[in-house]
Amino acid sequence: MAQRTATRSEPRKTPVQARSTASVGAILEATVQLLLRVGKEKLTTTLVAKRAGVSVGTLYQYFPNKSALLQAALRLHVKEIVAEVDKVCVAQRGQPVEQMAEALAVAFLAVKMRDPRKSRALYAVSSDVDGMKITAAAEARVKQEIVGLLESAPELLTTDLVLMATVLQSTIAGVKRQLLESDMPEAQFEVMQRELVLVVRGYAQACVAQSR
Amino acid sequence: MAQRTATRSEPRKTPVQARSTASVGAILEATVQLLLRVGKEKLTTTLVAKRAGVSVGTLYQYFPNKSALLQAALRLHVKEIVAEVDKVCVAQRGQPVEQMAEALAVAFLAVKMRDPRKSRALYAVSSDVDGMKITAAAEARVKQEIVGLLESAPELLTTDLVLMATVLQSTIAGVKRQLLESDMPEAQFEVMQRELVLVVRGYAQACVAQSR
DNA sequence: TGTTTAGATGAAGAAAGCTTCAGGTTAGGA
DNA sequence: TCCTAACCTGAAGCTTTCTTCATCTAAACA
DSSP: OOOOSSSSOOOOOOOSSSHHHHHHHHHHHHHHHHHHHHHHHHOOOHHHHHHSSOOHHHHHHHSSSHHHHHHHHHHHHHHHHHHHHHHHHTTTSSHHHHHHHHHHHHHHHEEEHHHHHHHEEEEEETTSHHHHHHHHHHHHHHHHHHHHHTTTOOOOOOOOOHHHHHHHHHHHHHHHHHHHSOOHHHHHHHHHHHHHHHHHHHHHHHHHHHOO | OOOSSOOOOOOOOOOSHHHHHHHHHHHHHHHHHHHHHHHHHHHHHHHHHHHHTHHHHHHHOOOSSHHHHHHHHHHHHHHHHHHHHHHHHHTTTTSHHHHHHHHHHHHHHHHHHHHHHHHHHHHHHSHHHHHHHHHHHHHHHHHHHHHHHHTTTTSSSSHHHHHHHHHHHOOOOOOOOHHSSOOHHHHHHHHHHHHHHHHHHHHHHHHHHTTT
């Protein structure tokens, strides 16, 4: 273990030729694969390189250290999720809050469930300090998006919209986690989704009712 | 790094004299302290021993390896939480579901907020594979307790009680996490609690309404 | 075709932290 | 008081994995 005390985490070199772009892709891909197969504890840079079909040296040409590699993989995954949720937020503008909440819940669960194992593996990575920053930033972005969505609601909502967004988000996230960490995510998926919809609709109703 | 491939994780020796009991206590205490101060990444067995005022050797007399130490600390913490929640479950028997849900939410949040930093630090530990088993077991126990509580409700609940318990639990956990991971847990505490109450009451209502 | 730049390689260096163990100290009973 | 068992000590060994770098190959370019 020879981690430097403070190493930058920007990529060391940016791929310009097709050859290197492929290498970087393979490395990132291998990282996720190994996260799934052996877990973050046993994932080593050498292993990743081997699975990617390149040498360790190549890996270190594009990722300054192991941490940066994991972060890159996480960033990629998070990006996809955020994009998906954002899409729904846009699509639901102007709809009744109850429907918004429902759509949000369904969309969020659906994205995560597209590849539960991957979501879970990358989630584990995020618990390493720097990973949290990445997910935190993503969550913040999504929250803003939700606030924007709520602002477009036809109903009058007296509850602070940021608060409401936070609650919706954390509630959904709670159920999502439960689902991902259960032994059989796909089996429980539908039932849990149905219940989650009940939860968020109930809350949305409460937020509207309060304003009377 | 010289972790053995497969080491048992039972304590190596059980303290019998007061002297050693104190040592074990100090070690566990120091572990949590360091988790708070330096984080799990920089926590080393030598550091723990130093802070506890004993030598590393002593530490290894009672904990077969670092992992076991962290697990022990986590177990202790989880035990307290579970006990607290169980207490509430017992106290709420026979009450209306809405009130049950509310009490559960409030209690859960309150326990975790007694020492938010500690909760957070130990939560980080649990994300290491073996830690998950511990929290999972605790969660399972609590879930059973909740199911028992729900069974005592005066209302007729057609929703599967295990499912309902799961949903309540994950919803509450979601908000709890959001709270613990926010920068200012105490500042947000009251507001979030109020909202969470709305959420769970709404859900409880929905579960009752369904049965009509 | 010659030159330059991008890309790839992998053995070896280095650091770091876990864990052991041989030997010393303290407590309690006979 | 003496003996035994419990307890404590901490320097040193051991492993492991990260990371580097001197060297080689392939591509682009003139």
